[in-house]
Amino acid sequence: xxxxxxxxxxxxxxxxLGSEILLAELGxxxxxxxxxxxxxxxxxxxxxxxxxxxxxxxxxxxxxxxKISYTFEEIEQVNWNEEWEKNFEAIDVDGKCxxxxxxHEKTNAEFDxxxxxxxxxxxxxxxxxxxxxxxxxxxxxxxxxxxxMGCGTAILAILAEMKGAKPIDAIxxxxxxxxxxxxxxxxxxxxxxxxxxxxxxxLKGKEYDVIIANINRNILLNDMQQYVDCLNENGILFLxxxxxxDISVIDSCCTEKGLTYVKKFERNNWVAxxxxxx
Numbered sequence: 001x002x003x004x005x006x007x008x009x010x011x012x013x014x015x016x017l018g019s020e021i022l023l024a025e026l027g028x029x030x031x032x033x034x035x036x037x038x039x040x041x042x043x044x045x046x047x048x049x050x051x052x053x054x055x056x057x058x059x060x061x062x063x064x065x066x067k068i069s070y071t072f073e074e075i076e077q078v079n080w081n082e083e084w085e086k087n088f089e090a091i092d093v094d095g096k097c098x099x100x101x102x103x104h105e106k107t108n109a110e111f112d113x114x115x116x117x118x119x120x121x122x123x124x125x126x127x128x129x130x131x132x133x134x135x136x137x138x139x140x141x142x143x144x145x146x147x148x149m150g151c152g153t154a155i156l157a158i159l160a161e162m163k164g165a166k167p168i169d170a171i172x173x174x175x176x177x178x179x180x181x182x183x184x185x186x187x188x189x190x191x192x193x194x195x196x197x198x199x200x201x202x203l204k205g206k207e208y209d210v211i212i213a214n215i216n217r218n219i220l221l222n223d224m225q226q227y228v229d230c231l232n233e234n235g236i237l238f239l240x241x242x243x244x245x246d247i248s249v250i251d252s253c254c255t256e257k258g259l260t261y262v263k264k265f266e267r268n269n270w271v272a273x274x275x276x277x278x
Contacts, residue, residue, distance in 0.1 A: 004047040007075050012040035013067040018060065022068070025058045027176060040068070047074065091126060093133045099155055111137075111162050115153050115184055128214050128240040131265040131272035132156050135238050139210070141165040147208045149227070150215035150241070154181035154195065157212075158188045165210065166192035173199050200226040210236045214272075217242040221253050228257045231277045236262075240272035247271055 008031075012018035019041045023034050030049035035042045045054065055061060061068055091099040098109035106112060129152075136156065142164035148157035151170035160168055170181050170193055178197035185193045196202055200223040209232050213220060220239055227237060237259060242250060244266060250273065251261060259275040 005044045005075050006047055006050045006072055008043045008045075008070050008072040009037070010040040010043065010068055010070045015040055018066045018068065021060045021066075022058070024174070025060055027174075029054060029058075044075075089126070091130055091133070093130055094137065096137055097133050097159060099129070099133070111159055113155055113158050113162070114187055115155060116180070116187065127267045127270040128272060129155055131267050131270065132212060132214050132238055132240050133159060134265050135263075135272055135274055136160060136163065136212070139163075139236065141210055144209035145207060145232075146210040147171070147203075147206070147212065147230075149200070149211060149213040149223075150219070151181050151195070152177050152214070154184045154193065156214065157181070157193050158185060158190055160210070160212070161190045161192050162188075168193045169206070169208075170195045171198060171202055173197070199223075203227070203230045206230045207232055208235060210238075212238045214238075214240045217246045217250065220250065224253050224257060228259065228277065233277060235277045237275045237277065238272065239275070240270070242271060244269050244271050247273070 010022060012022065019036060022041055026034065026043050029045075031043045031045045033044045060066055088101050090101070090104045092107075092109070096109060097111040097113065098107045099113045099115060102114055102116065133156070136159050141160055144165050146157070146160045146165040146168045148154065148160065148168065148170040151157055151172045154170045157168050157170040170185070172178050172181065175197060178195060181195045185195065203226050208230055211227050211231055213223075213227060220241065231237060237254075239250060239254075247264070254261065254275050258277065260278050262274040262276055264274070265272045
């Protein structure tokens with residue numbers, strides 16, 4: 001296997017959403033590692049797998065809603081740990097929960113979650129993850145059937161197990177997230193998490209006491225009925241992955257389906273809402 005890589009450095013506006021979409025598209029090609037940067041995204045592909053048309057089918061590059069420029073260079077070797085240490089920040093939530101990479105020092109936090117950052121996602125995920133962790137820290141989930149929908153790296157499923165939830169399903173449509181969630185669940189010695197690759201169609205016939213859905217506005221709106229259908233009476237629904245200005249449309253969708261609003265967290269214009277099915 002070649003040790004020579006081609007590194008692409010993308011400058012993206014708007015950065016958070018653009019980086020998320022670009023990463024998803026590049027992930028379908030020969031690119032194998034990604035690092036979030038202050039201006040966008042760095043992506044790396046082995047030189048042996050590279051060709052000059054590698055970006056030809058990356059649709060976001062031609063989307064007028066995004067302004068994206070890039071440079072690329074040949075690099076002898078990439079020290080991935082060094083890249084991740086520069087760009088992957090640990091998440092500290094109220095001193096109670098610490099989400100960190102193996103190279104971060106262990107703290108005295110009550111809940112210490114270790115995630116191997118094989119890819120680094122946008123800061124938007126950090127904001128929403130932070131708030132969803134806050135919701136979970138306030139909630140007694142002992143022995144509650146729990147779903148982490150759009151689980152990403154399974155951080156929230158892992159915290160739910162640490163707080164006594166069981167059994168737990170973690171679902172993501174992305175193959176990398178599916179594989180990484182399995183690895184992270186094992187890394188944190190979780191025994192009650194089942195990981196599935198797919199979408200809300202997997203929820204048919206399921207029942208949950210707690211549903212955690214940290215995705216994005218459009219998917220939440222599209223799948224809301226399926227969440228409600230499999231949520232038990234007095235069950236809790238946590239929603240995040242959208243902005244403050246999206247609250248009204250999300251709330252209307254929830255209330256018309258019989259959910260009762262309970263609480264919200266806001267962080268840098270991102271929001272996490274809590275609803276109960278009564």
